[in-house]
Amino acid sequence: MTDLDVVALRNAFDSQLRPEAPDPVPAGVTVERDGPLVRVRGMFGRGFLTYRDLDGLRGDELTALIERQRDHFRQLGEPVEWKHYAHDEPADLPDRLRAAGFAPEDEETVVVGPVASLAATMPVVPDGVRLREVTARADLDRIAAMEEEVWQADRSHHAGMLESELAAAPDGLTVVVAEETDGGRVVSAGWIRYERGSSFASLWGGATLAQWRGRGIYRALVVHRARLADARGYAFLQVDASDDSRPILQRLGLVAITTTTPYVYTP
Known part of the structure; x- marks a missing residue:
């Protein structure tokens, strides 16, 4: 497999990173499990449905599987995300998700490099900015506050989830902040998960305060985390990239292998 062989990279991504279940469990x-699906609860404010493939389910059997997930979370009174990839089969899966009440959110591009x-x-x-690796809850709360300012939405659950992940597997991820040297305000942050049993490390976060955008902070966070992955022997980085971050990542040598869309059911 070469670095830029998109089909081989996508196959490796499917076989090594899916389903995207936490290991160890925080x-x-x-x-x-429900058939081919892995159902995760308690992470980042809503349930999560993931799978490697759907075992060839189609038609009424697939509809029944989707509706069981909807009904399960409706009874719990919790929202749930079905993470769909553009190359998933069958082709009518998005139509069946919408028919069951799952609504698509913004598409992201999966890039690997x-x-x-x-x-x-x-x-x-x-x-005026420095990078620092953090583990303390106070720093994780500062990350959540920064993200709330960026997204104008509650991100308090991010701090608790990152704290739980660090407690369950201290060597499983590294959280990095970009902060002002004068006063220590967090202006951006990202974390890297070292995916066990794979050649991939995955990058998350990257939100940056408006006044600090366009000044290379996101790029610096990517490079810093790549150096962490390299020190641990990982060969590839994977990112679910927004339209803002995708061009930066592609300039850094990552390539698009597919797209992903969260379909969300909210009771």
Whole structure:
């Protein structure tokens, strides 16, 4: 497999990273199976449905599987996300999800690229900003506050979830903040998960305060985390990229392998 072989990278992504269930399972999180689906509760404010493939289910059998998930979370009174990829089969899966009451959110592009070339560079931040790896709850709360300012929505559950993940597997992820050297305000943050039993590490977060955008902070966070992955022997980085971050990541050498859309049912 070459670094830019899109089909091979997508196959490796499917076989090594899906289903996207936490391992080990943090406190307060439950993981259940329903046929080919993995059902996760207790992470980031809503349930999560993931799978490697759907075992060839089609027609009424597939509809029944979808409706069981909807009914399960309706009884719990909790929203749930079905994470759909553009190359998933069957082709009419999105139509069946919508018919069952799942609504699509913004599409993201899954990008993958080699660690080594990024790790060979140094992260460069603008004057007045430093990068720091954090584990303390106070720092995680500061990340959540920064994200709330960016997205104008509640992100308090992010701090609790990251704290639980760090407690369950201290070596399973690293959380990095970009903060002002004068006063310590968090202006951006991202974390990296070292996916067990795979050649991939995955990048998350990256929200940046408006006044600090366009100054290389996101790029610096990516490079810093690539160096962490390289030190642990990982070959590839994977990111579910927004339209804002995708061009930056592609300039850094990552390539698009598919797209992903969250379909969300809200009771």
